Amino acid sequence: MRWCSILLLLMPLYAIGQERNDSDPQKTYIIEQRIEIIAELLEEEDIDFTTLFDDLSYFYEHPINLNGKVQEDLEQLLLLTDLQINNLLSHVEKNGRLLTIYELQAIDGYDLATIRNILPFVKVSSDIDSPHITFKEMMKNGKNELFIRYSRVLEEQEGFAPLCEDGTCNEDSILAASPNKRYLGDPTRLYTRYRFKYRNNVSWGITADKDAGEELFTGSQPNGFDFYSAHLFLKGFGKVKALAIGDYHAQFGQGLTFWSGLGFGKSSYVMTVKKNAIGLRPYTASDENLFMRGGAITLGFGHVEVTAMYSNKKIDANISVPDSLDNTEGTTVTSFQLTGLHATPGEIFDKDAIGETHMGGHIAYKKRQLNIGATAIRTEYDANLERSLQEYNQFDFNSNTNTLLGLDYNWVVGNFNLFGEASRSESGGMAFLNGALISLDPRLAFSLVQRNYQKDYQSQYSTAFADGSRNANEHGLFIGMEAKPAKNWTLAAYFDRFRSNWLRFQVDAPSNGYDGMAQLTYRPSKKLSMYGRIRHRVKPQNTTEDIEGIDFVTTKEQTNYRYNITYKVSDQVQLRNRIEMVDFKQGNNPTEKGYIAYQDVIYKALGKPYSFTFRYALFDTDSYNSRIYSYENDVLYYFSIPAYYFRGTRTYLTLRYKVVRGVDVWLRYSQWFYNNRTTISSGLNEIQGNTKSEFRAQVRFKF
Amino acid sequence: MNYLTTRIGENYGNTSALAVEAGLQAQLSKELSIGAHIYNPNRAKVAAFNDERIPTIMRIGLNYTFSEKVFVVAETQKDIDYPANFKAGVEYRVVEVLYLRAGVSTGPVLNTFGFGLNLKQFRLDIASSYHSVLGYSPHVSLTYNVSK
Numbered sequence: 001m002r003w004c005s006i007l008l009l010l011m012p013l014y015a016i017g018q019e020r021n022d023s024d025p026q027k028t029y030i031i032e033q034r035i036e037i038i039a040e041l042l043e044e045e046d047i048d049f050t051t052l053f054d055d056l057s058y059f060y061e062h063p064i065n066l067n068g069k070v071q072e073d074l075e076q077l078l079l080l081t082d083l084q085i086n087n088l089l090s091h092v093e094k095n096g097r098l099l100t101i102y103e104l105q106a107i108d109g110y111d112l113a114t115i116r117n118i119l120p121f122v123k124v125s126s127d128i129d130s131p132h133i134t135f136k137e138m139m140k141n142g143k144n145e146l147f148i149r150y151s152r153v154l155e156e157q158e159g160f161a162p163l164c165e166d167g168t169c170n171e172d173s174i175l176a177a178s179p180n181k182r183y184l185g186d187p188t189r190l191y192t193r194y195r196f197k198y199r200n201n202v203s204w205g206i207t208a209d210k211d212a213g214e215e216l217f218t219g220s221q222p223n224g225f226d227f228y229s230a231h232l233f234l235k236g237f238g239k240v241k242a243l244a245i246g247d248y249h250a251q252f253g254q255g256l257t258f259w260s261g262l263g264f265g266k267s268s269y270v271m272t273v274k275k276n277a278i279g280l281r282p283y284t285a286s287d288e289n290l291f292m293r294g295g296a297i298t299l300g301f302g303h304v305e306v307t308a309m310y311s312n313k314k315i316d317a318n319i320s321v322p323d324s325l326d327n328t329e330g331t332t333v334t335s336f337q338l339t340g341l342h343a344t345p346g347e348i349f350d351k352d353a354i355g356e357t358h359m360g361g362h363i364a365y366k367k368r369q370l371n372i373g374a375t376a377i378r379t380e381y382d383a384n385l386e387r388s389l390q391e392y393n394q395f396d397f398n399s400n401t402n403t404l405l406g407l408d409y410n411w412v413v414g415n416f417n418l419f420g421e422a423s424r425s426e427s428g429g430m431a432f433l434n435g436a437l438i439s440l441d442p443r444l445a446f447s448l449v450q451r452n453y454q455k456d457y458q459s460q461y462s463t464a465f466a467d468g469s470r471n472a473n474e475h476g477l478f479i480g481m482e483a484k485p486a487k488n489w490t491l492a493a494y495f496d497r498f499r500s501n502w503l504r505f506q507v508d509a510p511s512n513g514y515d516g517m518a519q520l521t522y523r524p525s526k527k528l529s530m531y532g533r534i535r536h537r538v539k540p541q542n543t544t545e546d547i548e549g550i551d552f553v554t555t556k557e558q559t560n561y562r563y564n565i566t567y568k569v570s571d572q573v574q575l576r577n578r579i580e581m582v583d584f585k586q587g588n589n590p591t592e593k594g595y596i597a598y599q600d601v602i603y604k605a606l607g608k609p610y611s612f613t614f615r616y617a618l619f620d621t622d623s624y625n626s627r628i629y630s631y632e633n634d635v636l637y638y639f640s641i642p643a644y645y646f647r648g649t650r651t652y653l654t655l656r657y658k659v660v661r662g663v664d665v666w667l668r669y670s671q672w673f674y675n676n677r678t679t680i681s682s683g684l685n686e687i688q689g690n691t692k693s694e695f696r697a698q699v700r701f702k703f
Numbered sequence: 704m705n706y707l708t709t710r711i712g713e714n715y716g717n718t719s720a721l722a723v724e725a726g727l728q729a730q731l732s733k734e735l736s737i738g739a740h741i742y743n744p745n746r747a748k749v750a751a752f753n754d755e756r757i758p759t760i761m762r763i764g765l766n767y768t769f770s771e772k773v774f775v776v777a778e779t780q781k782d783i784d785y786p787a788n789f790k791a792g793v794e795y796r797v798v799e800v801l802y803l804r805a806g807v808s809t810g811p812v813l814n815t816f817g818f819g820l821n822l823k824q825f826r827l828d829i830a831s832s833y834h835s836v837l838g839y840s841p842h843v844s845l846t847y848n849v850s851k
Binding site: 440441443444446477479481483485493495497499512514516 | 734767770772791793805809814835
């Protein structure tokens with residue numbers, strides 16, 4: 001039941017099972033709806049959802065034939081639980097092929113909401129298509145896509161402003177003294193991406209990205225863009241299950257040992273706590289550090305699958321160069337830089353400072369109800385890592401090599417789905433995760449995740465379930481419940497408690513905390529959906545009081561109250577409102593409050609070449625602590641969940657226009673206005689004034 | 704009705720008080736029932752010193768039966784002197800004789816687990832709560848039903 005309580009689809013039933021037209025305006029809408037819900041729960045500013053969008057987009061255009069060999073495809077879709085997939089496969093085995101899509105209703109665990117969720121992505125057909133790929137066929141039916149995106153903040157930011165306002169001083173001498181006082185390039189952001197795709201089987205492409213303040217084809221960027229990425233990816237060619245050359249992601253088990261790319265964790269979709277590892281997948285996004293570069297292959301021999309991977313790339317780091325030239329083992333790293341920004345001489349100096357090599361692989365034994373896998377990954381840096389560690393992070397990774405070994409399992413037994421992973425790092429630190437998805441009744445499901453990550457477990461690429469941002473120094477138990485007590489009503493709730501046996505950042509003692517959430521959703525028709533949600537979090541943090549000696553640990557209590565309603569007033573116009581309030585209290589400090597209310601207008605008409613979304617939001621929060629995150633609709637393939645804080649308004653308008661078949665244009669204008677600020681941001685991004693506006697334009701060519 | 708008595712040795716003597724309790728339960732639908740329970744509404748006094756009284760506690764709970772095998776309960780409990788406590792739990796009948804149970808509570812923060820065995824006249828229930836500082840607190844109960 002992953003994501004299964006997602007808003008009802010507005011997809012008409014008659015479209016099911018037909019090949020979709022590329023220009024279907026419903027497509028992006030349906031996919032965005034799903035991504036929006038997931039994105040909103042993550043509460044982070046910048047997340048690269050490109051891969052997820054690609055997956056859903058592919059299945060929309062090439063619906064999965066439920067009568068075929070579908071297990072892997074359905075897992076990748078992320079909309080069904082393993083129990084549901086298993087029930088479907090058993091049903092087909094026992095009763096023969098499905099005759100119509102309506103037969104799904106007869107299968108255990110498939111309620112109407114689930115079926116509606118997967119409908120746009122599946123079909124029922126008697127001909128099992130086995131991909132017979134010839135080069136000619138591939139070129140004929142393959143699809144090319146080219147994206148160009150331009151963004152720019154309209155107000156002048158400190159780093160782009162002239163250093164001498166009155167012209168009496170010498171800019172060159174100021175820059176010679178402090179070269180990082182100004183960005184080298186202009187404030188434009190540029191992103192281009194070309195990709196060829198033939199079904200799910202062949203993909204190649206190239207991505208180029210320039211961030212604000214970076215130079216383009218000049219000075220520090222003689223090659224043009226600051227970041228390039230390219231990939232060639234093949235899938236499903238006989239014994240070769242997958243082959244990746246260039247940039248790719250590798251994801252195994254529950255993400256405890258190795259998982260590059262995005263991993264979902266705790267959310268109000270309480271049944272999404274389990275990860276379904278895909279193994280290898282192409283990398284097409286623009287994060288400049290967290291991906292693999294090299295080659296990898298997955299081979300299948302009956303029930304056994306073997307993946308081998310190699311990656312070698314340069315990553316950004318703060319380095320200190322030794323004084324003496326005799327010392328050839330010279331480079332010493334004091335910290336990693338993960339922002340991917342290279343807009344000042346300092347950042348350029350840190351760019352690609354050290355080499356990072358990963359090699360290893362995964363071996364899996366896969367039966368329908370039982371998967372067992374083992375992962376081994378060796379990581380090497382070609383520099384000495386010598387970060388100056390504090391007491392709290394003294395057990396963190398701080399050498400040039402790491403070897404991770406892991407074992408993972410996934411077992412469907414009756415109405416229980418058990419899963420887990422155990423892992424050990426070179427430091428001797430161990431980490432364990434065990435979980436279960438339990439379907440007690442068609443209307444009642446539970447999820448459990450127990451984890452025990454030791455303080456000296458060290459991993460660079462792990463994204464397993466956790467409350468904190470790292471898979472170390474955490475013990476916890478998560479219990480989630482999803483109940484459908486009556487037609488149209490869904491109650492989702494979770495309770496997660498966690499404990500750290502060692503200090504954490506800004507927590508100078510062993511500590512514990514908990515996080516509880518309850519959400520009630522009412523969806524009486526396809527046109528109306530609403531939910532109310534309460535989330536209460538109690539976490540430790542050092543006192544903010546200025547005291548002598550060791551800071552004692554206080555609790556941070558945060559409670560969010562949210563009401564959200566989405567309704568269609570006509571076939572073209574959908575409205576959405578949200579009201580959210582937050583109370584934040586640390587120790588004996590006064591409670592800090594936050595409030596936001598917004599109105600969204602979404603206009604989408606079938607048969608019209610244009611559509612738009614508009615938001616007007618009013619927010620008022622006492623502090624940054626009482627900030628509120630909210631997902632924003634943006635141009636296709638761009639996702640943002642900014643934090644709203646201080647007092648002001650937020651407006652944006654995103655417009656899409658289909659120029660001709662195969663050419664789409666998006667335009668977006670957004671503005672922050674703060675009525676109790678005279679400057680916005682800080683450092684080189686500081687704006688003198690109380691408004692910050694951004695313009696974005698994007699064009700897509702499909703051919 | 705409860706008659707409570709406390710005796711502390713070494714010349715402290717003993718004291719006693721009478722506390723009343725009452726409960727109500729209603730079946731709202733085939734699946735949903737609600738219950739309320741009040742303990743000591745008479746605010747029985749133990750000692751005049753510090754105006755020490757037996758705690759007054761009110762509890763309101765819901766029971767939702769999904770099927771013959773599964774029901775879920777939720778309850779809020781308020782002691783007049785302490786912050787409110789929320790509790791929720793589930794019971795699942797795996798087979799005829801075996802029940803599994805799990806729950807959480809917020810004040811104090813506890814996870815609870817347990818199972819029950821239903822063997823003709825005997826009923827055996829074993830459960831434990833887990834507190835992050837105090838650890839496990841197991842409970843056992845054995846019931847013998849004479850007239851079965």
